[in-house]
Amino acid sequence: MTSPIDLTLAEARDALKARKLSAAELTETYAASMEAARPLNAFITETAEKARAMAAASDEKLARGEGGALEGIPLAVKDLYCTEGVATTAASHILDGFVPTYESTVTAKLWQAGAVLLGKTNLDEFAMGSSNLSSYYGPAVNPWTRASAPEVKLVPGGSSGGSAVAVAARAALAATGTDTGGSIRQPAAFTGITGMKPTYGRCSRWGIIAYASSLDQAGPMARNVRDTAIMMGAMAGHDPKDSTSVNRAVPDYEAALGRGVKGMRIGIPKEYRVDGLSPEIAALWEQGAEWLKAAGAEIVEISLPHSKYALPAYYIVAPAEASSNLARYDGVRYGLRVEGKNLNEMYMNTRGEGFGKETRRRILIGTYVLSAGYYDAYYLKAQKVRARLAEDFRNAWNACDMILAPTTPTPAFGLDEPQDDPVTMYLNDVFTITANLVGIPGLALPAGLSSDGLPLGLQLLGRPFDEETLFSAGQVMEEAAGFTAQPAFLKGRA
Numbered sequence: 001m002t003s004p005i006d007l008t009l010a011e012a013r014d015a016l017k018a019r020k021l022s023a024a025e026l027t028e029t030y031a032a033s034m035e036a037a038r039p040l041n042a043f044i045t046e047t048a049e050k051a052r053a054m055a056a057a058s059d060e061k062l063a064r065g066e067g068g069a070l071e072g073i074p075l076a077v078k079d080l081y082c083t084e085g086v087a088t089t090a091a092s093h094i095l096d097g098f099v100p101t102y103e104s105t106v107t108a109k110l111w112q113a114g115a116v117l118l119g120k121t122n123l124d125e126f127a128m129g130s131s132n133l134s135s136y137y138g139p140a141v142n143p144w145t146r147a148s149a150p151e152v153k154l155v156p157g158g159s160s161g162g163s164a165v166a167v168a169a170r171a172a173l174a175a176t177g178t179d180t181g182g183s184i185r186q187p188a189a190f191t192g193i194t195g196m197k198p199t200y201g202r203c204s205r206w207g208i209i210a211y212a213s214s215l216d217q218a219g220p221m222a223r224n225v226r227d228t229a230i231m232m233g234a235m236a237g238h239d240p241k242d243s244t245s246v247n248r249a250v251p252d253y254e255a256a257l258g259r260g261v262k263g264m265r266i267g268i269p270k271e272y273r274v275d276g277l278s279p280e281i282a283a284l285w286e287q288g289a290e291w292l293k294a295a296g297a298e299i300v301e302i303s304l305p306h307s308k309y310a311l312p313a314y315y316i317v318a319p320a321e322a323s324s325n326l327a328r329y330d331g332v333r334y335g336l337r338v339e340g341k342n343l344n345e346m347y348m349n350t351r352g353e354g355f356g357k358e359t360r361r362r363i364l365i366g367t368y369v370l371s372a373g374y375y376d377a378y379y380l381k382a383q384k385v386r387a388r389l390a391e392d393f394r395n396a397w398n399a400c401d402m403i404l405a406p407t408t409p410t411p412a413f414g415l416d417e418p419q420d421d422p423v424t425m426y427l428n429d430v431f432t433i434t435a436n437l438v439g440i441p442g443l444a445l446p447a448g449l450s451s452d453g454l455p456l457g458l459q460l461l462g463r464p465f466d467e468e469t470l471f472s473a474g475q476v477m478e479e480a481a482g483f484t485a486q487p488a489f490l491k492g493r494a
Helices: 009-017 023-036 048-063 105-112 161-168 185-191 225-235 279-294 307-328 343-354 357-369 375-396 422-429 433-438 467-481 488-493
Strands: 043-046 074-078 116-121 174-178 194-197 218-222 265-269 298-302 402-406 442-449 455-462
Touching: 009 023, 009 048, 009 225, 023 043, 023 048, 023 074, 023 116, 043 161, 048 116, 074 105, 074 161, 105 174, 105 225, 116 161, 161 174, 161 185, 161 218, 174 225, 185 194, 185 442, 185 455, 194 225, 194 467, 218 225, 225 442, 225 467, 265 279, 279 298, 279 402, 279 442, 279 455, 279 467, 307 357, 307 375, 307 433, 357 375, 375 433, 402 467, 442 467, 455 467
Parallel strands: 074 116, 074 174, 265 298, 265 402
Antiparallel strands: 043 116, 174 218, 194 218, 194 442, 402 455, 442 455
């Protein structure tokens, strides 16, 4: 049999059910791989002993011919999900010592399906970033390197950078992420893996530390489309504890694979041909359209006329919601406390020391745009732009069944290369944020390599709650792309 570390999630699942492999053996393999990947800083908290106990329980179930859809599968969880009895940090100093007494709905569903927890992964602090550089625990490192400069360490993208690294470096079979403005899809593109941002309301947000409540959505990250679909099936579902959760049946996403794209109309937004788009990614975008056309789809140009306003609207709405959500971190009830002469000074000391630079910046922006005299000028106007964007997409669905676009404007950049100008950094999200603003699903997958040997990704955007069509089309593109490249880190270990 193939080495356990080389098995996909689907292959490992089948091998476990056939008793060709034990959950204990698979977990030990990944515990060792997680240890070997420590230089990449993918994990904030490792839970190898807990994983061994969970694997032993899975083996007992499998021996009885029982077990869930993910029985015995070792997973990594973004450290934004509350996990009962396991430290949850949101990669922030202000949550030092916080150990939840409850489990998030999504992770509870994963454990009910039989999955095994390897550890909690690194991220941008409170999910605010697209590089993983704002983590209090230091940045995660992309396992890929440039062929021309292998000594330069690259960012894995963010905010779900640690989850992306864990999957790409084979330190976990799959992982959970969250996507507020591209935080699953962008790191998936930078690390050569697959990631799904589901429709808003498809996966429960209960027990996930909030950044921007109207934008955040949990989603899966895995090596390929099939594995991502399997993960999605276990994570999705209605949750009465989450008022934004939609009471809608969860389809069999894996069964949707193989439907193809014959007769479908694929939209190409003319407004997405932006300045700064890498020529290699632009060429790959054209190639992706050709792959879908060769599989029987019709390629149509569409217009999303308000998309040029999406980025500024997002960076008003998201900080505004963050300023409200992060007000609860005050040093009184849990986490870090820095004493002061009085209550106000204690608040200021705790929040000043506990929050990092980028988090403080977004809280201040959010507080400003919600303040008297500026609410109408900024926040209300951004919400009007959001409504226009939603209208653009509703019109687009009259002309097409899904949309093909780049995931990021460039390949991964160096840890020391990001500009101090935050606006330049925010442009990494230019292709991804629209899906969050209008609540639609998006699937990102690797489609090629740059001339410097770095992964390049494309994404498919679909109608609300039509993740099945995205998975089906994604599989067509995956087969056409034939992406089998591995990061230099894995070659070095081999």
